[in-house]
Amino acid sequence: MEQDQFLEVVAPQEAARRWRAVLRLGPLAAEEVPLAQAHGRVLAADVGAPGDVPGFHRSDVDGFAVRAGDLAGASEDRPATLRWSGARLGAGARPGPEHAVGAGEAVAVETGGVVPRGADAVVMVEYTEADAAAGAVRVARPAVPGQNVTFAGADVTRGETVLWAGERLSARETGVLAALGLAAVACVRRPRVAVLSTGNELVAPGAPLGEGQIHDTNARLVADAVREHGGVPVELGICPDDEAELERRLRAAVSAHDMVVLSGGTSKGRGDHSHQVIGRLGAPGVVVHGVALKPGKPLCLGAVGDVPVVVLPGFPVSAIVTFLDFVAPVLRLLGGLPEASAAGTQVVAARAATRWHGAKGRREYRLVHLVPGRDGALSAYGVGKGSGSITGFARADGFVVIDTLVEQVFEGDPVEVHLLAGADTAGGAAALDPARTLTAIGSH
Numbered sequence: 287m288e289q290d291q292f293l294e295v296v297a298p299q300e301a302a303r304r305w306r307a308v309l310r311l312g313p314l315a316a317e318e319v320p321l322a323q324a325h326g327r328v329l330a331a332d333v334g335a336p337g338d339v340p341g342f343h344r345s346d347v348d349g350f351a352v353r354a355g356d357l358a359g360a361s362e363d364r365p366a367t368l369r370w371s372g373a374r375l376g377a378g379a380r381p382g383p384e385h386a387v388g389a390g391e392a393v394a395v396e397t398g399g400v401v402p403r404g405a406d407a408v409v410m411v412e413y414t415e416a417d418a419a420a421g422a423v424r425v426a427r428p429a430v431p432g433q434n435v436t437f438a439g440a441d442v443t444r445g446e447t448v449l450w451a452g453e454r455l456s457a458r459e460t461g462v463l464a465a466l467g468l469a470a471v472a473c474v475r476r477p478r479v480a481v482l483s484t485g486n487e488l489v490a491p492g493a494p495l496g497e498g499q500i501h502d503t504n505a506r507l508v509a510d511a512v513r514e515h516g517g518v519p520v521e522l523g524i525c526p527d528d529e530a531e532l533e534r535r536l537r538a539a540v541s542a543h544d545m546v547v548l549s550g551g552t553s554k555g556r557g558d559h560s561h562q563v564i565g566r567l568g569a570p571g572v573v574v575h576g577v578a579l580k581p582g583k584p585l586c587l588g589a590v591g592d593v594p595v596v597v598l599p600g601f602p603v604s605a606i607v608t609f610l611d612f613v614a615p616v617l618r619l620l621g622g623l624p625e626a627s628a629a630g631t632q633v634v635a636a637r638a639a640t641r642w643h644g645a646k647g648r649r650e651y652r653l654v655h656l657v658p659g660r661d662g663a664l665s666a667y668g669v670g671k672g673s674g675s676i677t678g679f680a681r682a683d684g685f686v687v688i689d690t691l692v693e694q695v696f697e698g699d700p701v702e703v704h705l706l707a708g709a710d711t712a713g714g715a716a717a718l719d720p721a722r723t724l725t726a727i728g729s730h
Contacts, residue, residue, distance in 0.1 A: 295576040295583065297690065298649045302612060305587040308570045309594055313622035314475040314544065321463055324455050327473040328516070328622035333449040338439035339465050343401040346434045350392040350414055351375070351405035354429040365415070365424040368392040372418050375399040392423050401435050408434040442466070452622060474622030479512045480539035481505055482522040484532060484550040484560055485600065490524065503602045504549035508609060514707055515614045516621035517545070529559040536563055540590045544620060547613060550600035560597040561586045567595075578690060580645040582608040603679045607651040610704075632705045634684070636664040642688065642695040649690050653682035654703055666701055682706060 296304070316330030345351065352368060360366035369391045373384055377398035385393050387404035394416070395401065395408060407429040416423045442448055448462055455463075455473075463471055488502040489495055502524055509519035520543060525532050539546045548560050564586070565571040572588040579585065581604035586597035596613050598605040615625045636656060644650060654666035669682045684703040688695060695701065 295578055296574060297578050298611070301574045301577045301585070301587060304573045305589075305594075305612070306616070308573055308589050309616065310592050311616065311619045314477060314620055316472045317475045318470050319473040320470050321460060321468060324463070324471050324473060325457065325460055327455050327471075327476070329449055329451050329453050329455065330472040330474045330622065331451050332447050333463065333466070333468070333471065335442045335444055335446045335448055335466055337444050337467070339442035340436060340438060340440070342438050344436045344438075345375075345395045345397060345399050345401050345408045346436055347408055347410045348397050349395065349409045349411045349434065350416075350423055350425070351387055351395045351401050351408050352392050352425070352429060353387060353389060353405060354407040354431045354433065356390055357407075357409070357425055357428045360425050360428045362426045365426045367422050367424050370394070370416060370418070370421055370423040372421070375402060392425075406431045406435070410434065452624075454623065477517045477544040477617055477620040478520055478542075479517045479617065480520050480522055480543040480546045481509045481512065482535065482539060482546070482548045483524045484527065484548055485524070486527045488524045488550075504598065504600070504605045507602060507606050508547055508549060508598070511606060511609055511614065511707075512547070512617065515617050516623050517617050527559065529563060532559050533563045533566065536595075537567060540567060540593050540595065544593065545613075545617065546590075546593060546595045547598065547609070548596065549598040549605050561588075564588050564590070564595055564597070577608075578648040579608065580648045580650040582651070583648070585612065587612065603651075603653065606679060607685065611651075633702050634664065634705060636666040636701055636703050638686075638695050638697055638699045638701050639665040639667045641697050642668060644688050644692045644694060645690075646693070647690055650688040652686045652688060653679060654684060654686055655681065656683040656703060664703070666703055679706075 313328070313330070319327055350368070350370070356368060357366045370393070371384070371391075374394040374396075375381055375385055376396045379399060381400050381402045385402040387393055387402055391404075392409075393402050393405065401408060409425050409427060409429055413427040414423050414425050442465070448466070449459055453459060455471075483502045483505045487499050489499045491501045491506070493501075495501065505521055505524075509521050512519040522535065522539060525535050536546065536548075550560070561572055561575055568590045570589055572586055574585070574587040576583060577585045581601060582599050584599045584604075585608045588595045594613075594616060596609075598608055598613075618625055634656075636654075639657070642652060653669040655669050656664045656666055659665055666686060684705040686695075686701045686703055
């Protein structure tokens with residue numbers, strides 16, 4: 287079926303509902319990942335401990351392994367004297383019969399060493415005086431059972447669930463996996479996302495520009511946004527405005543990837559073929575073409591079989607905000623990550639620095655720059671360079687979503703700012719770069 291016209295322009299919530307209705311939104315299949323490559327990955331299954339951690343009774347200090355009952359009443363004035371054969375247990379050494387601790391005996395042990403059979407406490411070396419020639423050690427402190435000993439399984443018990451499916455592995459979790467002795471772990475396969483730009487006017491960064499040409503910004507924006515949300519971007523370069531060539535490349539992309547994201551070619555212009563081609567690749571095809579957004583109205587959402595296919599608007603700001611709002615949450619679900627809001631998980635409170643007009647029936651994404659006031663509260667100033675300005679996007683700290691029913695946001699109104707990657711207000715107003723807090727507004 288060839289689709290060469292806009293479908294009706296629909297509300298953002300309805301657009302998301304229609305698109306998701308034709309998608310399979312569960313995590314992708316699991317794959318075994320070497321521990322050295324597991325950082326940042328998402329666990330596909332719960333992880334149980336194959337054994338105790340530690341796997342033996344371990345000394346917490348350098349000292350002597352003893353029976354606590356033998357030191358009752360010991361003090362500096364009246365130290366207890368224990369027999370010592372000179373036996374020592376270093377870290378990593380395996381105890382033998384000669385290391386067993388009987389009544390009235392002691393064995394030297396290092397931090398991390400095995401507490402030998404018969405001992406139930408370790409006395410720090412600072413409280414002892416050893417006499418190897420006499421075969422004795424004097425102890426100036428009493429002890430209680432378990433003192434300075436970490437018992438086997440105190441950290442993790444065999445069979446205990448220590449990590450759960452859906453957790454994203456940080457250094458803390460990979461450290462736990464290493465402690466369990468696991469060399470590999472089952473993780474959700476990361477979605478492979480084909481990224482393709484379309485347009486005769488596009489030239490790859492680094493190449494010289496001809497008359498009327500621009501460098502391809504969207505491929506870099508989208509590919510790195512895919513990485514930020516757990517996917518693996520596969521950059522397919524630039525496709526000219528040639529319908530047959532675009533169809534050939536799209537068929538290949540759909541067959542080899544978990545998602546396909548294009549930019550450009552979604553409007554009604556003579557060279558805009560993307561949405562037409564998707565309709566010929568297979569059901570369900572295009573399900574939404576035209577969303578009540580500003581910017582981003584030409585957004586096209588569809589699928590070919592189980593593969594989501596998206597055509598983002600060509601202007602960079604339009605492309606990235608629609609990616610964050612519609613595509614990123616679906617990408618995260620495929621990768622086993624919790625679904626995120628438009629700009630990820632961090633939203634900060636601010637107040638509008640000026641009055642803004644709504645977009646009359648369209649959801650508006652307004653880029654803003656955050657400036658701390660004397661009271662520490664953040665003020666949001668609009669960054670108004672248009673949807674074709676990449677510098678406006680780069681200099682913005684985040685954006686405010688203005689709902690379709692809101693006609694005006696007045697100066698001083700509270701707003702929620704969705705932080706973009708790289709923006710940081712976690713440390714309060716002082717975390718904002720002072721060199722970026724000068725914002726010019728109004729007439730030139």
